[in-house]
Amino acid sequence: MIQKSISEKERQRLHKQHWDWLKFIALCALAGITFGALISLWIINSDLNGFGSLLARSANRVGFTILLVAGFASTFGMVAMGVGITIRSQVQDRQD
Secondary structure, three states: OOOOOOOHHHHHHHHHHHHHHHHHHHHHHHHHHHHHHHHHHHHHHOOHHHHHHHHHHOOOHHHHHHHHHHHHHHHHHHHHHHHHHHHHHHHHHHHO
C-alpha cells in the first residue's frame, strides 16, 4: 500500500479547517440549546394547553421542569448542529 505524505502547509490548513468546523458546530449547538430552552420556558410561562399550571400543581415541579427544558434544549441543539453541518458543507463545496 502506498501512503502519500502531505506537506506541512497542507497539514496546517487541514488542522485550521478542523478547528474551524468544531467551533462552528459548537456555536450552532449553543444557539440550538438556547433556543430550545427558551421555547420550553415559553410553553411553561404561557400555560400552553394548561401545561404550566399542570407543572405548578405537581409535587415534583422542579424535576419535571428540568426534564422538559433539558429535553427541548438537547433536541434543538442536535437539530441545529445537523443544520449547521449541512449548510457549512454545501457552502464549502461551492468554495472548492
